[in-house]
Amino acid sequence: MKGFLRFSDQNEHMNTSFESSRPLGSLVLGCVFLGAFPAHAQPFQARSRKTVTVASSVNQKQNVESILVRGAARGSALLRPVGETTYSSDHIDFAHRAAQSVADMVATLPGVTVLQGNGPRDNVVSVRGSGARQSWGLKNLQITEDGFPMTQPDGTARADLIDPHAYEGVDVSQGPASTLYGNYAINGAINFRTRNGADIHGLELGSDFGSFGLFNNYATIGAGNKRYDFMLFGSDVRGKGFIANSQYNTSTENMRLRVNLTSSDRLVLKFVNNVTDTSLPLRLSLNQFRSNPYQNGCANAASAVAGCASVNLLVNGAYGAHQATSPQQAGLGRFDRRTIVGLRWEHDFDPRTTWHTQFTYDQRHTDQPTSTTAFVGPFNSYNVQTDWTNRGRIGKTPLTSFVGASFDYMDYGYQVYNLTPQGGATRGALNSTSYGHQWNIGLRFQEDWQFSPLWHAVVGLGGTQSDVGAVQTLYNRSARSTALQNITANRRFFNLAPEASLVYTPTKDWTLHTRVGTAYATPGYSSFFVTPQGNYGNNTQLKSETSLGFDLGVEWHPSPSINIQATGFYEFYRNELVSQSAGVNTPAGSYTFNAPASEHRGIELGATWQPLRASLPGARLKLSYTYGNQIYTKYTETLSNSTLAQSFARKGNLIPGVIPHFLDARVLYNQPDGWLQGLGGFAEVTWRSTFFLDNANILKAPSYALLNLEIHYDPPPRMGWVHRLHSYFEVQNVTNQVYAAGATDISDTLLPTGQQAGRSVLANKTGSIYAGSPRAFFGGVRIKF
Template sequence: MERIRVRGVARGPVTLSPVGQTTYSADRKDFAGHAAQSVADMMATVPGASFLQGNGPRDTVVSIRGSGARQSYGLRNLQVSEDGFPVTQPDGTARADLIDPHAYEGVDVFQGPASTLYGNYAINGAINFRTRSGASVHGLELGSDFGSFGMFNNYMTLGTGNRAYDFVLFASDVRGDGFIANSQYATSTENMRLRVSLSPTDRLVLKFINNVTDAFLPLRLSLDQYRLNPYQRGCATATGAAAGCGTVSLYRNGAYGPRMEVTPQQANLGRFDRRSIVGLRWEHDFTPRMVWHTQFTYDQRHIDQPTSTTAFVGPFNSYNVQTDLTRHDRLGTTPLTSYVAANFNYMDYGYQVYALLPQAGATRGSETSTSYGHQWNIGLRFQEDWQFAPQWHLVIGLGGTQSDIGAVQTVYSRNATATRAQYVTANRRFFNLAPEASVVFTPDKVWTWHARLGTAYATPGYSSFFVTPQGNYGNNTQLKSQSSLGIDLGTQWHPSPSLNVQATGFYEFYRNELVSQSAGVNTQAGSYTFNAPASQHRGVELAATWQALPRTLPGTKLRLSYTYDNQIYTDYTEILSNNTMSRSFSRKGNLIPGVMPHFLNARVLYDQPSGMLEGVGGFAEVTWRSAFFIDNANQLRVPGYGLLNLEIHYDPPARLGWVHRLHSYFEVQNVADSLYAAGATPVSDTLLADGQQAGKGVLSGKTGSIYAGSPRAFFGGVRVRF
């Protein structure tokens, strides 16, 4: 059941959330019994959360209230953690490849600007994934999922625990051919957590995650290509390829001069990435009412990504230290919880970019650029949680972060007679503050009302510092941090055990949002990053769970999750250029591209509670996404869609003996075999030769945007406990 968590600061960073912050949770029962392959399957029932296909089978672009909807990969503008350990690196990058839903007990989504507690990049909230406890596993579980397009996932979970310790180990290996040409993949994941009680007042928690992703990648299509050939069939070679095939133009010698068109299959475009995280936390109770946590996390992301015309290669090493102190006290006769925390994180990186040769094996040609640098963030935050009356809670807090970003980029240009290297050095420091306040009113057991004023910030990324507003390679460090201020008003209505309804309205004001635009006519780099002055995000989230007939059909339940998300620019002038001129266009009042205005998930669930068919269950699910614009001028719209999924499962009752240890399911996804866009990144608008903006007929031919979603697919699985 999704729920708004109304409570003070939790003991430690594992589930830290302030009173009044809109929080939804998805629990294991919502996703563990069916074909859950990615984070989107885990969070499908969470209002405010939308998903787009990233670069790879589990690289889901997760957006909370539209926060990261313009990304082509990963999770941005969110702070992501697992069991309280950070999995967002200091530059704000997190990826969903790590997530195999079989390993998790649940996920908590804290919505709205949240830098007070979570620091840099928590522009629209935070997400904490919770792995299963060893005590709940209590033995060994082996499972397999299998289905359409060659998908096969073998996984195991080993767990044991008591008051003195808790240990859980998860491992999985998933492989498939994919439903789009050149999308075969193999992904392995290991996830471990060990908690040990050293004494009645001291505990250690050790965390380890390792993920290896080996995936071939198709190219993103234009809307015209998507309509002609969404699954890119008949595209093995560029010569004689079917209509609608995506191609890339590569230098014949891998450096300069004539180019050659090749398909993703010919070049073997793809990703081979490894991510390893290890963390250790010490928890100490000074008194039963005062708890101290200190933890250290090391995180290495090593990438090898020949995804288009170039290969991007290099390591990103990060280090994170966090410490916090929580004290439960009284102010007069009323409870008061005080919280103070500090953190420091540091990332060093060094990557190289190579031009690809037009031959098999994603063969590297000449080096086109290199970048070496660092980013660190040091923060301090406090929070006071005061229950000043039996029905009222008030929280105030303040967080601040000092950030330092430094890098050196080298750009190479080559011709038949010479190689030219251009060096650009950038260094910038930022200081940001984020206050917040929230209040919760609980007049009775039926109603809970909450209100919150939150703020957040996100510093520019290092890659945005190397192209000037004039379009030349150079220093662009005048950029400001983007920031947001958000207001949430919401209620939870729980009149009976069979009905729970939640509604939240939000209104958020963004300043200095980081966007890319044209630098002018015939410039060296073409586009640069700048601060769009202002935009507004507003909407409504609704969640409901209803057991309609608790006496006659006690196993039936209805679940609804709906979000309305309206985002507009309120102050933004965009520059468009062609070969001879540049013009400015006001985007004031335009919808922000990539953001779905409406998305809905509705399920009818049934589980037989008794009798001969006890343990038999299933659900029918409808997912609906509205159409949305993918350009700033609001000329080109990606069609909306609706999908129907059906599932049936069997969990034998305990009276059947050893058979009770088995779980099995069968699922049909996209029953109607609908064509839909699972991923659609924004495209740039075009200035025609006459100085007018191009219409949708021109924009629909722009490539690099759309991945088709899966056609009708069948999945099954079995899990056994020992």
């Protein structure tokens, strides 16, 4: 059997051919869920060290296999170590749909769940429960794009700047990953891959349009050869939203340029810019969600119907009386900008030794009147990384050695203003200010040894020194005076993260892997300003949260039509950072502390199947399922009311926000030949189980099941100029289910009797739930020149 193998990364483009008597199954072992077979390992014999993701297509008539091998350059945050569970989604998985946000890119990946954040593209992406207790952003993950960091030194990353049309795919490395990715990679890392200019080879213009006033106009320019590769993408998306006060307009620009200066030197330039302008509704209580999920009739707080949420704003913007105000009246929203510029130099000392050095500048400027206050200020960060890779041998066995260093620094200065009821997000008096910095300096190394044709091992160690310093000023205002309180917080942390993994490939049909990984995340600056007594003051005794995780996985590929991957994980967490009550009548109310111990365990399952490979080669089934069981094993929580405080043991309770069961199943079809060639579509069912919203495990977010349908047409080349035109039509939430797309944690309540409040009380606690979209229709066209 003959095939063609194409390697592509930031380093080079090359084509070669090989002879193989093995079926396709032997070539796909570990590619999606192991994610880390080195190119020098079996079954590949290429000497250059690359990690691989393999996509395949089969021409039944000619019996020729086309295999795309996508490599990631060693180092510069592109590492995907052997044995680490890694799932990948490629352009074909999300290209034939509206693809409005990162949620569409990761929908089919086991271990990954998505909740709605604060804005149309602000998805809370959770890997093994990483963002379970967050209402916005991507937390406890390290995010990169084309190897450049998208997570700032304080652990903050947001999905607003991601328009799926710009990307070739995404790789999600799961489990503790601080050995290679440093601080905040406590649940893993995500790398987004933009499209190659050589693959675009021209100009593409496209538009998506549909329900709730959605319009997304985008353009992509691409060109490339052996000397350079250039991709430039721009989009402008706007819509009215399906919830009152959720209209938005977001623009994104994304560029990557690779230049081969010489045979041994390459430069990669990266640029991303995003402007998010969106109005924001308020999150609802469970009872409000059930009575008025889309917040209709809520524009005027004085005459609002049942199920509406409002904020109480200071009438004079400084002190005294409050007035209930709707989100529309207050002008709640987010008006943010993010700009990232990066440059990487890659140098080959010899065919086996490579050096990477890169610098990234990242500015995040926020203007967020999201509740009773407006949060305003810039966050400037600088990141330098350098690493060295040698692909050598021990005797006749390949050994890849890697060592790297990194330094990142962020300075920030933000102001918090009271909002007034005058409308238009009018700012009142200054509420507080905060100025500070955080830096992280890290070293890491890894030894990657294939000590036999069937066995592959990796050991590594990483360490980070972190420094956090900040000053917060509080303004306490009254009719007579304004009192200022300054709080200074300075703290250093040092953390180590060893790891080891082993991969065993006994036959061409089976691959097994096991891994022990560790990770850490330091406390954020905002957690240092309230003491355990509930007073504004220094809280720098906090510790880093850490994790120790074990993975055991298997991939079974008995034939070209079946591929099954399963991974079980068990992770032990120490000193998780949580917020709880500080006691009775305390000025600040709650503070951050370390929950001593918890355990995260679960199962991830992914499967693809071509049931009628011979008679119906275009039909395929795809399944993704995640089971998560995460509990506190040592944690006592304090609840308080106006007169007393009580402590409650949470040992054995499920951690709120973690979805126990998440399933995505698709039936796909693409006509491979004949007069209907290029016609395809899918039917998708997404099911999410109920999950707890509070530490006492009293109130649950409701479960839901959604049905989505899609049809598309890519005319074949024989159609002439029509071949350049792509079109699709999609129906989301076909059965028009009312469901909770986002549900954040709520705090439990202590009754005057000293008992915990029951479900009826908690169901009226606001600030938790955003409804998901009702039935919606979308279409799109794209033309290539």
